[in-house]
Amino acid sequence: MTHNFELKDFLMQSFVEVVDCQVFGVGDSVEHFSVDPSTSRLAATSHFGNIGIYQLQRALLKMIWEKTIEKAIPWAMYFTEGGKIVTTYEMETGNMRCYPRHQDLQSGPFQDIANRDHDSGSVAICPSKKFVLMDNMVDGFDLYTTAACTGIIWTFLVKSTQRFIWNGAFGEDGDIVICGSLSGKAYIFEFDSMEPAQVLYHGSGNGMVQTLAVLSNSKESWIATGVSNGQFDICIWRKQTQIPPADLIPKDVGVLSLQLLINIMLVLLVATLTLEKWLPSTKEHIAILTAQVTTNTQGIV
Incomplete structure (x- = not known):
């Protein structure tokens, strides 16, 4: 019974791999990806200009839409407008392209929403x-x-x-x-x-x-x-x-601190002014206490 509890506890606190698949061709590395939590979809871009949108279904990653951009690297990709739009940003051309999220994402043409005169x-x-x-x-x-x-x-x-x-x-x-x-x-x-x-x-x-x-x-x-x-x-x-x-800071904190500082300064001032009266007797008492401690220590030894 104890063993089952420990195993269950371990599984609840550990990450378990559910998908391991190749999303682009051989040698075509992933540049960027984004996740839309509302639909469990993942969008990925590649170094060769490929774009893919995938649906995560349990242990499967199913492609539902893909496109290739010529002569540009889609450096970044994001779901925007609450997941309704997928936007890519190209490194070489400076273009930002917008892909509306259709029901099946099969026939939706992209919208070139910006064309810059330099790279991004x-x-x-x-x-x-x-x-x-x-x-x-x-x-x-x-x-x-x-x-x-x-x-x-x-x-x-x-x-x-x-x-x-x-x-x-x-x-x-x-x-x-x-x-x-x-x-x-x-x-x-x-x-x-x-x-x-x-x-x-x-x-x-x-x-x-x-x-x-x-x-x-x-x-x-x-x-x-x-x-x-x-x-x-x-x-x-x-x-x-x-x-x-x-309202979380006590209002009288500053007043109390100032009063304490004034009291300490007054004590030090009085002690300095009456130094000749209390210092000799204090030294005498300290000497007597020191002698008593020394005598008691020798008696113990």
């Missing part, structure tokens, strides 16, 4: 604010809306002299943007601001901050950065975002 790198999505943050691989990160990626709302300027891909991310429920850089720094921007609100220095600031991750909740925010300089280290920053409500 990493992409981040903020579902709550419906924002898209894209590395433009020229002068920083461009901000769009997921509903209509036809015009740039704002560009967060991050200087770069080399064409590398930098990660960007949203934090604090989309109120801030964190951007990687070439110079070993991560820049924190607030919206409608040309200058960063804060600059995070990763170590000595010599490596390229290409990877970062952000975690925010109602009480605090965490930012982690990784550099591409061979040191294989990460830096983590934490910021408290919730200040205790005023």
